[in-house]
Amino acid sequence: MSGKSIYVRNDNYLIVRLRDGDDFFERLTAVLEEEKIRSAILVSAVGMMRDVEIGWFGGEEYQKRTMSEPMELLSMTGSVNAKEDGSLFMHLHVVLGSSELNTVGGHLFRATVHQTNELVFLLPRGITLKRLKEGEGLLRLFPELKR
16 A cells, blocks of 8 residues: 545545555545445546456356556446445446557456546435345346435
8 A cells, every 4th residue: 555545525526546556446445435435426537557357247257357567547437336234336347558559448356556546426415326136146236315
């Protein structure tokens, strides 16, 4: 770990900068926990990543690929959700660019920040994003109005 993350939050947005060497999920989870955020929509992400594991769901299991080289974070979409037990679940997909200017993409399982990651989350007011198991056991999104 390379030190505390830099972030700011208001009622509508959470803006986070992760630092070189940060474990992406570990550091982002720490920020979300500290701010008690259980629902968020990722609207922007830029930077670089290394030691990335992404996957493609083939119907029964994920086919995963790991890339150790630094790659540009060209796009990341997804959401932060609460699971049934209240724990956090991040459903994130990425498109990454290599030094040869090729792209790869898929569900993000693991990554280390290379140089920086800059993320902007929308904090939905009056809506909770939950993840519950459905059908074949995958965690599915269930948006709900807060009561």
